[in-house]
Amino acid sequence: MEMIQVVGLGLIATILILIIKEQKPMFAFLIATCTGIIIFLFLIGKIGAIVNVLDKLAESSGINMIYLKTILKIIGIAYIAEFGAQVVRDAGQESIASKIELAGKVLIMALAIPIISIIIETVMKLLPA
Structure with missing residues (x-):
């Protein structure tokens, strides 16, 4: 049901943007941006x-929480950069978008880097001396 709401909002915004874009391109951009923010806010929960589930799994498996937090930060950066x-x-502004992605x-x-270094250290310990 939630996906239908997201798609419905997207379709309504798209229709509005197509109608408004020729007359007021700035308003069309604002509608697109606001729609993206609303969808993002809808997904925060x-x-x-x-x-929370990942935290519980990490705690029960004995994984160091610093690794989970680092991975969550990485995922967050990826989503924010993409958005x-x-x-x-x-x-x-394609060129600025490329810089944001970079x-x-x-x-x-x-x-x-800390995760990569731990992986390399673990692999080095497994190799015969």
Whole structure:
């Protein structure tokens, strides 16, 4: 049922944008941006529930919580960068959208360094000396 609401909102916004775009392109952009924000706000509760389940799974399996938090930050950066890039693309600024995506990738790599180093250390311990 929730997906029908999201799709319905998207379709209504799309129809409004198509009608308004030729007369007032700025309003069309604002409708698109507001629709994206509303959909994101609609999903925050679901995201919170997913994070809670992952926290419980990490605690029960004995995984260090710092790794889970790092992975959640990485996922958050990826989603925010994608959302920001899409909004900027909707405004017709492809080059800025590309820079936002590049910044997201660099920040993800920076956060992933501790996890990558742990993986490399583990692999090195498994290899014969």
